[in-house]
Amino acid sequence: MSESETKKSLNFIEEIIEDDLRTGKWDGRVVTRFPPEPNGYLHIGHAKSICLNFGLANKYGGVCNLRFDDTNPAKEEDEYVRSITEDIGWLGFGDDRDVLFASDYFEQLYAWAVQLIKTGHAYVCDLSPEETRKHRGTLTTPGVNSPFRDRPAGENLDLFERMRRGEFADGSRTLRAKIDMASPNTNLRDPVMYRILHAEHHRTGDAWSVYPMYDWAHGLEDSIEGVTHSICTLEFENHRPLYDWFIEAINSGRGSDGSFGEKIHHPQQIEFARLGLNYTLMSKRKLLELVRDGHVTGWDDPRMPTLSGMRRRGYTPESIRTFCERVGVAKTNSTIDMAKQEHCVREDLNARASRVMCVLRPLKVVIENWSDGGDENRVEMMEAINNPEDASAGVREVPFGKELYIERSDFMEEPPRKFFRLGPDREVRLRYGYWIRCVGFEKNEAGAVTLLRCTYDPATRGGDSPPDGRKVKGTLHWVAADSAVEAEVRLFDRLFVAENPDKAADGGDYHDNLNPESLERLSGCKLEANWMDSGGPAWSDGIRRVQFERQGYFCLDRRDAAADRPVFNRTVGLRDSWAKLAARGGK
Numbered sequence: 001m002s003e004s005e006t007k008k009s010l011n012f013i014e015e016i017i018e019d020d021l022r023t024g025k026w027d028g029r030v031v032t033r034f035p036p037e038p039n040g041y042l043h044i045g046h047a048k049s050i051c052l053n054f055g056l057a058n059k060y061g062g063v064c065n066l067r068f069d070d071t072n073p074a075k076e077e078d079e080y081v082r083s084i085t086e087d088i089g090w091l092g093f094g095d096d097r098d099v100l101f102a103s104d105y106f107e108q109l110y111a112w113a114v115q116l117i118k119t120g121h122a123y124v125c126d127l128s129p130e131e132t133r134k135h136r137g138t139l140t141t142p143g144v145n146s147p148f149r150d151r152p153a154g155e156n157l158d159l160f161e162r163m164r165r166g167e168f169a170d171g172s173r174t175l176r177a178k179i180d181m182a183s184p185n186t187n188l189r190d191p192v193m194y195r196i197l198h199a200e201h202h203r204t205g206d207a208w209s210v211y212p213m214y215d216w217a218h219g220l221e222d223s224i225e226g227v228t229h230s231i232c233t234l235e236f237e238n239h240r241p242l243y244d245w246f247i248e249a250i251n252s253g254r255g256s257d258g259s260f261g262e263k264i265h266h267p268q269q270i271e272f273a274r275l276g277l278n279y280t281l282m283s284k285r286k287l288l289e290l291v292r293d294g295h296v297t298g299w300d301d302p303r304m305p306t307l308s309g310m311r312r313r314g315y316t317p318e319s320i321r322t323f324c325e326r327v328g329v330a331k332t333n334s335t336i337d338m339a340k341q342e343h344c345v346r347e348d349l350n351a352r353a354s355r356v357m358c359v360l361r362p363l364k365v366v367i368e369n370w371s372d373g374g375d376e377n378r379v380e381m382m383e384a385i386n387n388p389e390d391a392s393a394g395v396r397e398v399p400f401g402k403e404l405y406i407e408r409s410d411f412m413e414e415p416p417r418k419f420f421r422l423g424p425d426r427e428v429r430l431r432y433g434y435w436i437r438c439v440g441f442e443k444n445e446a447g448a449v450t451l452l453r454c455t456y457d458p459a460t461r462g463g464d465s466p467p468d469g470r471k472v473k474g475t476l477h478w479v480a481a482d483s484a485v486e487a488e489v490r491l492f493d494r495l496f497v498a499e500n501p502d503k504a505a506d507g508g509d510y511h512d513n514l515n516p517e518s519l520e521r522l523s524g525c526k527l528e529a530n531w532m533d534s535g536g537p538a539w540s541d542g543i544r545r546v547q548f549e550r551q552g553y554f555c556l557d558r559r560d561a562a563a564d565r566p567v568f569n570r571t572v573g574l575r576d577s578w579a580k581l582a583a584r585g586g587k
């Protein structure tokens with residue numbers, strides 16, 4: 001590849017990094033980070049950021065820190081820390097790295113705040129939260145200075161220390177940066193750096209009564225860790241001047257300019273477009289509501305866009321990484337078609353999943369002339385290919401006998417012309433089995449077909465064409481009745497019927513767009529014999545994945561399945577079901 005061609009295939013962040021490496025801006029270092037707030041489970045949007053940050057570190061021989069941004073004690077829990085760490089490992093990143101916590105930097109952040117008070121860059125403000133908001137102005141009108149703005153440094157220091165010790169009530173005082181109440185960028189209108197909160201923190205306990213605001217802490221956490229490329233989503237673009245201001249204010253009292261020690265590291269922030277998916281909610285608050293209000297069974301419900309949900313549904317980490325790679329890195333927000341994500345997992349599973357037969361809605365078939373081939377009770381073993389995409393997957397033996405199951409939808413009493421499956425006096429191929437012809441059927445009182453009587457042609461063993469040159473158009477999957485294993489199968493549809501779940505008529509919200517048919521549970525499904533014992537080992541992440549011929553890709557549910565209780569989740573259908581869904585979405 002020529003240099004210009006190499007250049008073309010880089011995304012804009014890679015271009016920045018390669019320029020920095022060329023000019024020696026960071027002495028050849030590449031340090032990125034992924035900074036989740038432990039207030040929910042990770043979702044596919046986070047995966048985008050994880051793949052980007054860890055991916056860049058891998059590509060350029062750098063490091064990516066996993067840092068929990070746990071500056072807000074009220075909403076954070078250890079359960080989230082655990083799940084986030086686990087999900088990142090599952091995606092394939094971060095194994096060899098220590099986990100970092102912003103709360104470990106509280107003391108350093110406090111010291112810097114004290115420095116800014118001393119140099120006249122910060123003050124304690126006694127305005128209430130409402131008053132502070134009122135003083136802030138609007139996008140079109142400037143703010144108004146706080147009456148406490150010119151408090152002497154000594155008084156500020158005393159008050160700030162007492163805030164820390166817990167002498168004052170929640171909300172009664174704040175520490176604010178002294179910047180510019182008339183700035184057109186409202187983030188620079190004397191933003192709050194610390195608020196008083198008498199709250200228990202998941203790691204620091206009750207040691208602190210003041211907690212740093214995100215905007216004060218975030219850029220400095222990056223500085224402490226020596227992050228070179230601080231990659232974040234677009235909504236932080238107009239926070240960047242504030243992060244720069246904080247570091248410059250600290251540094252103005254340092255180095256040869258002042259007496260507070262060495263200058264601190266100043267990371268470069270780069271913004272990119274967040275990932276949005278149609279038919280999907282990505283707000284942690286709303287995902288939490290779905291869990292809390294029982295619209296789903298938990299954060300790892302297979303319909304959730306969380307990594308734990310996708311994992312439970314059968315998504316492979318490889319397919320998620322491929323998806324994030326293909327989506328690319330953009331500078332403007334857009335919504336990606338969910339079908340793209342499904343395409344990636346289908347492609348991966350097609351290459352790797354072994355095939356078996358499972359009848360989801362069984363209809364019994366009796367082969368009336370089975371005794372033509374010998375003992376009526378005999379079971380013949382048929383050779384079946386495990387994965388036509390992968391010869392190394394080999395073959396297996398599938399039992400065939402007098403009684404079988406086929407799919408209810410593969411028979412019609414009065415089939416239309418284009419229906420190539422089974423009907424009265426019609427013939428089909430049973431995959432890897434024999435050709436069978438329907439010679440009769442039984443119905444119950446409600447008129448539903450309950451049993452098919454068929455004959456088989458002994459000359460079609462293995463599903464081969466008979467010598468007389470006869471043809472059939474349909475090939476069905478089937479399972480021998482005697483040895484079939486009973487399974488439960490869960491089919492999923494999208495959680496929301498609207499492309500933008502947040503868009504609802506007449507002041508409604510995403511609740512109005514919940515799909516009442518997003519989960520279908522089928523019990524009494526008939527799974528090919530022996531699969532539970534021999535149906536391939538678990539994949540590297542411990543999940544057992546498989547293709548049910550003609551039905552899609554499935555995996556054993558990691559919560560509910562047991563050795564004697566197969567419970568499968570459908571990961572994705574065999575084909576793009578897009579058209580059907582678009583129609584239902586009312587487009």
Ligand code: ATP
Pocket residue numbers: 034035036037038039044045046048049231232233273274275276282284
């Ligand atoms: P909130 O801050 O509202 O709780 P969040 O989605 O920003 O939600 P964080 O835990 O702060 O949650 O996110 C961690 C990192 O993941 C951030 O750096 C953020 O930029 C990134 N991120 C979150 N959502 C997306 C998304 N949809 N696309 C790309 N990156 C994302």
Ligand code: MG
Pocket residue numbers: 037
């Ligand atoms: Mg955030």
